[in-house]
Amino acid sequence: MTDTMHPFRTHTCNELRADHVGETVRLSGWVHRKRDHGNLLFVDLRDHFGLTQCVIDISGELFPVVEGARPESVLTITGDVVKRSDETINKNIPTGEVEVRIREINVEGPAEVLPMQVAGDQEYGEDIRLRYRFLDLRREKMQKNIKLRNGVIASIRRRMTDAGFLEFQTPILTASSPEGARDYLVPARNHPGKFYALPQAPQQFKQLLMVSGFDKYFQIAPCFRDEDARADRSPGEFYQLDFEMSFVTQEDVFRTIEPVIGGVFEEFADGRKVTPAPFPEIPYAEAMAKYGSDKPDLRNPIEMQDVTEHFRGSGFKVFAGMIEKNDAVRVYAIPAKTGGSRAFCDRMNAWAQDQGQPGLGYIFFRDGEGAGPIAKNIGEERTEAVRTQLDLTDGDAVFFACGDPKDMASFAGAARMKAGTDLDLCSKDEFKFCWIVDYPMYELDDDGKVEFSHNPFSMPQGGLDALENKDPLDILAYQYDIVCNGVELSSGAIRNHRADIMIKAFDIAGYGQDVVEEKFGGMLRAFQYGAPPHGGSAPGIDRIVMLLADEQNIREVIAFPMNQQAEDLLMGAPTEVEAKRLKELSIKLDLPKPKKTSTED
Numbered sequence: 001m002t003d004t005m006h007p008f009r010t011h012t013c014n015e016l017r018a019d020h021v022g023e024t025v026r027l028s029g030w031v032h033r034k035r036d037h038g039n040l041l042f043v044d045l046r047d048h049f050g051l052t053q054c055v056i057d058i059s060g061e062l063f064p065v066v067e068g069a070r071p072e073s074v075l076t077i078t079g080d081v082v083k084r085s086d087e088t089i090n091k092n093i094p095t096g097e098v099e100v101r102i103r104e105i106n107v108e109g110p111a112e113v114l115p116m117q118v119a120g121d122q123e124y125g126e127d128i129r130l131r132y133r134f135l136d137l138r139r140e141k142m143q144k145n146i147k148l149r150n151g152v153i154a155s156i157r158r159r160m161t162d163a164g165f166l167e168f169q170t171p172i173l174t175a176s177s178p179e180g181a182r183d184y185l186v187p188a189r190n191h192p193g194k195f196y197a198l199p200q201a202p203q204q205f206k207q208l209l210m211v212s213g214f215d216k217y218f219q220i221a222p223c224f225r226d227e228d229a230r231a232d233r234s235p236g237e238f239y240q241l242d243f244e245m246s247f248v249t250q251e252d253v254f255r256t257i258e259p260v261i262g263g264v265f266e267e268f269a270d271g272r273k274v275t276p277a278p279f280p281e282i283p284y285a286e287a288m289a290k291y292g293s294d295k296p297d298l299r300n301p302i303e304m305q306d307v308t309e310h311f312r313g314s315g316f317k318v319f320a321g322m323i324e325k326n327d328a329v330r331v332y333a334i335p336a337k338t339g340g341s342r343a344f345c346d347r348m349n350a351w352a353q354d355q356g357q358p359g360l361g362y363i364f365f366r367d368g369e370g371a372g373p374i375a376k377n378i379g380e381e382r383t384e385a386v387r388t389q390l391d392l393t394d395g396d397a398v399f400f401a402c403g404d405p406k407d408m409a410s411f412a413g414a415a416r417m418k419a420g421t422d423l424d425l426c427s428k429d430e431f432k433f434c435w436i437v438d439y440p441m442y443e444l445d446d447d448g449k450v451e452f453s454h455n456p457f458s459m460p461q462g463g464l465d466a467l468e469n470k471d472p473l474d475i476l477a478y479q480y481d482i483v484c485n486g487v488e489l490s491s492g493a494i495r496n497h498r499a500d501i502m503i504k505a506f507d508i509a510g511y512g513q514d515v516v517e518e519k520f521g522g523m524l525r526a527f528q529y530g531a532p533p534h535g536g537s538a539p540g541i542d543r544i545v546m547l548l549a550d551e552q553n554i555r556e557v558i559a560f561p562m563n564q565q566a567e568d569l570l571m572g573a574p575t576e577v578e579a580k581r582l583k584e585l586s587i588k589l590d591l592p593k594p595k596k597t598s599t600e601d
Contacts, residue, residue, distance in 0.1 A: 005026050005078070006026065007076075008026070008028040008076055008108075009026050009027055009028045009076070010025045010026045010027075011025050011026075011027060012027075012047055012048075012049040012050065013027055013029045013045050013046055013047040013049055013050050013051055013052040013095070014047075014049035014050025014051070014052075014094055014095060015049070015050075015095070016052055016081055016095050016098050016100070017094070017095070017097065017098065018083060018097045018098060020081045020098065021081050021082060021083045021098060022080070022081065023080070023081050024078065024079070024080055024081075024103075025078070025079065025080075025081055025100060026076065026077070026078045027045055027047075027052055027054070027076070027077050027100065028045075028047065028074070028075065028076045028077075028108065029045040029046050029047035029052075029074070029075065030045070030046050030047070030072050030073070030074055030075075030118075030138065031043055031044075031045065031046075031069050031070070031071050031072060031073045031074075031075060031111075032044040032045065032046035032051060032071070032118070032119050033071070033119050034066075034069075034071070038058075039057060039058055039059075040055055040056070040057060040058070041055070041056050041058060041063065041066055041067060042054070042055050042099075043055070043056075043066060043069075043075075043077075043102075044119075045075065045077060045100075048143065050093065050094060050095060051093050051095065052095045052098075052099070052100060053084075053090070053095070053096075053098075053099040053100070054077050054079065054099065054100045054101075054102050055099050055100070055101055055102065056101070056102040060102070062102060062104070062105050065105050065107065066102065066105060069107060069110070069111075070110070070111045070112070070113065070114075071111065071114060071117070071118070071119065072111040072114055072118055072135070072138070073107060073109060073110050073111040074107070074108040074109035074110075074111075075105060075106065075107055075108065076105070076106040076108055077100060077102050077104070077105050078102075078103055078104035078105070079100040079101045079102045079103045079104070080100065080101045080103065081098050081099075081100055082098065082099060082100075082101055083097060083098055084096070084097060084098060084099055114135065115128060115131075115132050115135070116128055116129070116132055116135055116136070118135055118138045118139055124136075126555075126563055126564070127563070127569060130555075130561070130562075130563050130568075130569040130570060131569040131570060132570075133559075133560055133569075133570050134570070137559065141556075142556070144549075145545070145549045145551065145556055145557045146557070146559055148268065148545060148548060148549055148557070149541075149545045149557055149558075151268065152264055152268060152541070152544060152545050152548065153220055153541060155263075155264050155267055155268075156220070156241055156260065156264055156541075157220065159259070159260045159263055159264065160218045160241070160243065160260060163216070163256060163259075163260065164215070164216050165216040165217065165218040165243060166214060166216060166217060166218070167218055167219060168206075168209060168214075168217050168218075168219050169219065170199070170202040170205035170206065170219060170221070171199070171205065172198060172199065172222070173186060173196040173198070174196060174197055174198075174199050174205075175196070175197060175519075176195075176197040176519075181200055181225040181226060181227045182225070182226035182227070183197035183198065183200065183224075183225075183226065184197065184198040184224045184225075184226055184236075185197055185198075186198065187585040187586075187587055189584055189585055192585075192586035193586060198224035199221075199222075199223060199224060200223055200224065200225050201221070201223050201240070201242065201538060202219060202221050202223075202242050203455075203457060204457075204520070204522065204523050206219075206242060206243075206244040206536065207244065207457065207495055207497075207523060207526075207534065208522065208523065208526055209244065210244055210245075210246045210495075210531070210532055210534040211497075211526040211527070211529075211530075211531045211532070214246075215245070215246050215247075216243070216244070216245050216246070217242075217243060217244045217245075217536075218241065218242065218243040218244075219241075219242045219243075220239055220240075220241060220242075220541065221239065221240050221241075221242040221538070222237055222238075222239055223237065223238055223239070223240055224236065224237050225237075225238075226566075228564075229562075229563075229564045229565075229566070231552060231553050231554065232487055232543055232546065232554055233554065234542060234554050234555065234558055234561050234562065235562050235564070235565075235566040236562045236566050238540060238541075238542050238554075239540070239541040239542060240490065240538040240539060240540050240541055241260075241490075241538060241539045241540075241541060242536070242538045243257070243536045243537065243538070244534055244535070244536035245534060245535060245536055246532040246533070246534045247532055247533060247534070248494070248533070248534065248535050249494070249535075250437070250478050250480065250494050250535065252535075253480075253492065253494070253535050253536065253537060254278065254279070254281075254435060254480075255277075255278065257482075257537060257539075258277035258278060258279055258433075259277060261433070261482065261489070261539060261544075262274055262275070262276070262277050262279075262433065264544065265431050265484075265544075265547075265548065268548045269431065269548070271429065272429045272430055272431060273429065273430040273431065274430075274431045274433075275431065275432050275433040275434075279433040279434055279435055279482070280298075280433075280434045280435070281434070281435045281437050282296070282434050282435070282436055282437070283436075283437055283438040284436055284437065284438050284439045284440065285438070287436050288405060288409050289304065289306065289332075289405070289409075290303045290304055290305075291303070291304065291413055291416060292304060292332070292401075292409040292410060292411070292412040292413020292414070292415075292416055293409070293410065293413040293486070294436050294439075294481065294483075294488075295436075295481070295483050295486055295487065295488045296413075296434065296436075296483060296486065297417060297426070297432070297485050297486030298432040298434055298485075299426040299427045299428075299430055299432050299485060299486075300416065300417060300420035300421070300425060300426045301420070301425055301426075301427075302334060302335060302336065302337075302416050302419060302420045302425065303335075304332045304333060304334050304335075304412060304413075304416060305332070305333050305335070305389060305390060306330055306331070306332060306333075307331050307332070307333040307386055307389060307390075307400070308323060308329070308330045308331045310331075310378065310382050310385050310386050310389075311323060311331050311378065311382075311402075312324075314377070314378040314379070314382055315377040315378055315379060316361075316374055316377040316378050317377075318402070319331055319361075319400070319402045322402055322403065323402075326404065328404045328405070328406075329402065329403060329404055330402070330403075330404075330405055330408075331400055331401070331402045332400070332401045332402075332405075332408070332409075332412045333386065333389075333390055333398050333399070333400055334398065334399040334400070334401065334412060334415050334416050334419060335390040335391075335392055335396065335397075335398050336396065336397045336398060336399060336419040336420075336423060337392070337396050337423070337425065338395060338396065338423050338425070339364070339396060339397035339419060339423050340364040340365050340366060340394065340395045340396045340397045341364065341397075342364065342371075342372075344364075344397065344422075344423075345362040345364055345372065345397055345399075347422070348360050348362065348399060348415070348418065348419065348422075349362065351415075351418055352411075352415065355411065355414065357411060360399050360400070360401070360415060361373075361374050361399065361400040361402075362374065362397055362398065362399045362400065363375045363383060363386065363387075363397065363398050363400075364396070364397040364398075365387060365392055365393060365394050365395070365396050365397070366394050366395070367394065368394065369383070370383035370384075370386075370387065374400065386398060399415055399419065401415060417486075430485075431484055431485060431547065432484065432485060433482065433483065433484050434482075434483050435480050435481070435482055435483075436480060436481040436482075436483060437479075437480045438461075438476045438477075438479075439453060439454050439476065439477055439479040439480070439481075440453045440454075440473065440475070440476060440477070441453065441454075441458065441460050441461075441472065441475040441476060441477040441479075441505075442472040442473060442475060442508065442509065443473070444473070449510065450472050450473070450508060450509055450510070451509050451510070452509050454477065454479045454491065454493070455477075455479060455491060455493050456505070456506065456509070457493070457495050457496055457502075457523075458477040458478060458479045458493035458494065458495065458496060459477065459478045459493070459494045459495060459496045459497070459501070459533075459535075460475050460476070460477050460478075460496070460501070460505060461475065461476045461477060461478060462475065463498075463501060464498070464500060464501050464504060467501065467504045467505060467508060468504065472508050477493065478493055478494035478535070479491070479492070479493040480492050480493065480537070482537065482539060484547055485547060487543055487546075487547060488543075489539040489540055489543055489544060490537045490538045490539035490540060491537065491538070492535065492536055492537025492538065493535060493536075493537075494533070494534075494535035495533075495534050495535055495536075497527060497531040497532065497533055497534060498527060498531070499524055499527040499528050502516065502520075502523075502524065502527060503516055503524075542554050542557060542558060545557040
C-alpha cells in the first residue's frame with residue numbers, strides 16, 4: 001500500500017482526526033519535541049500547518065533511528081492512525097485525539113545541535129535570532145506573524161482592485177529624490193562617476209502615472225531609506241501601500257482609503273474594536289496643543305489644555321517669568337483623573353527628571369482644594385480656575401509643562417501618555433484611527449532658513465496666491481497623515497500639479513528654477529503638458545501588520561530584517577567588494593582612519 005503513496009506526505013501535520021483511525025498515512029515535518037515514556041518514545045512532528053504526535057515502541061527496529069534524530073531534524077514517517085486513550089487526548093491541538101504508530105521512517109534532513117530552540121518560548125537576543133533567522137522563523141509566533149502579513153497584503157490587494165485601482169511596478173533604479181532621508185546609491189558602471197538611487201518612495205513615478213492618464217494607481221511598493229532603526233521603522237527597506245488618484249479632493253482620498261484600511265483592520269482585528277469610518281480629522285495645530293504629538297494615541301482620553309493665563313503674573317515665579325520674557329511660551333496642563341495622590345505625583349516628577357527635565361509641576365485635589373507647592377504659589381483663586389477649566393475633582397491631579405511649544409510639546413505629550421498608561425486610563429483591545437490634516441507647508445531649520453516641513457510636492461492651500469502673498473510659515477498644505485494608536489501609518493497629500501506653483505514653492509525653500517529643472521525635470525515637463533489634480537498616500541504595510549500582531553518591534557513582522565546597525569547577519573551584508581569590481585565601477589575608497597585606542601596614545 002505504501003508504494004503507491006506520495007513520497008513525502010498523504011496529509012499535513014494538522015489534518016488527522018478521529019475519522020482517520022485505521023488508515024495508513026505518511027507525514028513529513030520537523031522534530032518539534034521528543035518524550036521518552038519508558039517503553040514508548042513520542043515524537044511531535046511539526047510542519048507549517050500544525051503538530052501530530054507519532055509513537056514507537058523501544059523494541060521496534062526503527063527505534064534507534066527515531067532516538068538519534070535531534071530536534072528540528074526533518075523526517076518522513078509512515079504509520080497507522082490510532083485513537084488515543086481518553087486520558088491522553090490533547091485538547092490543545094486539532095490532532096489531539098489521534099497519534100501515528102511509526103512503521104517506516106526516513107531522515108530527510110538531519111539537524112546539528114541547535115544554536116537556539118524552536119520549541120518553547122525561550123527568549124533570545126537579536127544577534128542570534130537574525131543570524132539563525134531560518135530557525136527563528138520556524139517558531140510558532142513568527143509563523144503566525146508572517147502568515148498574518150501574507151493575509152493582510154492579499155486583503156489589501158483585493159480591496160484596492162475592487163475599488164478600481166490598477167497595480168503598477170515602478171523602477172527600483174532611479175534618480176535621487178528629496179524625501180527627507182539619505183538615499184542608497186548604486187554606481188552606474190557604464191556612466192563613471194554617476195549613481196542611481198534606490199527609491200525612497202515611488203513619489204514622482206506615481207504622479208507621472210496620473211499625468212499619463214491612468215485614473216487610480218496602487219502598488220505594494222518597496223522603499224529604501226538609509227535611516228537609523230527604530231521600534232516602528234526597519235533600517236534599509238520597508239513596504240507601503242502606495243496609491244494615487246486623479247481628479248480628487250482631500251476628502252475623496254479619505255473616503256476611498258478608509259474602507260480599505262478600516263476593512264483590513266476589521267478583518268484581522270480578532271475581536272478588537274476598530275474606529276468606524278469616517279475617521280476623525282484633527283488639524284495639526286490642534287493635535288500638537290491637545291496631545292503634544294501629530295501621532296496621537298486616542299486610546300488615551302487625556303487632552304491637554306492651555307492654562308497660560310492662569311499663570312501669567314502669578315506667584316509661581318518660574319512659569320510667570322518665562323511667560324513674561326517670551327510671548328511664545330505656553331503652559332500646557334495635563335489633567336490626570338484618579339491621579340490625585342502625592343505618591344503618584346512624585347513618581348511622575350521623578351520620571352520627568354529621568355527624561356532630562358528639571359521636574360514636572362503638579363497640583364492634586366483633596367478635601368475640596370488643591371494641594372502641592374504650585375497650588376500654594378498661585379493661590380486659591382487661580383487653583384480653582386485651573387480645576388474648573390479642566391473639570392477636575394477630589395482624587396484627581398493636573399501636571400504642567402511650560403515652554404515654547406516647539407521645544408516643549410513632545411515632552412508634554414510623553415507626560416500625557418505616561419499618566420494615561422500608569423493610571424490605566426487608556427482603552428484596550430481597540431484600534432483608534434484619525435487623520436491629521438492642515439500641516440504647515442514650511443518650517444524653519446536650525447539656522448532659521450525656510451524649508452519644506454513635509455512633502456515638497458504638496459499643493460499649498462490657496463495655491464499660487466498664498467505662495468506669493470502670505471508669510472511662508474502661515475501657509476498650510478493639503479497634507480495629511482493617517483494615525484492609529486499613536487503610530488503614523490502614512491503621509492499623503494493632494495499634489496502640486498502646476499509647473500508655476502511648483503517653481504514658486506521650491507523657490508521659497510531656496511531651490512532656484514535651474515535646480516528644480518535639473519532635479520525634477522521629468523515631472524516639471526509633465527506638468528507643462530496638461531496634468532490633472534491628483535493626490536494619494538502610502539500606508540506602511542509593516543506598521544499595519546505590527547499593530548494587528550500586537551508587536552512592539554517591526555522586526556517581528558518582517559521575514560528577513562536587518563539589525564539595528566543595518567546589517568544582515570544571515571547573509572553577511574553589507575560586505576567588502578574586491579578591488580577588481582571597484583575598478584570596473586570607477587570607484588576608489590576613501591575610508592576613515594581607525595580611531596586610536598588609549599593604549600596607542
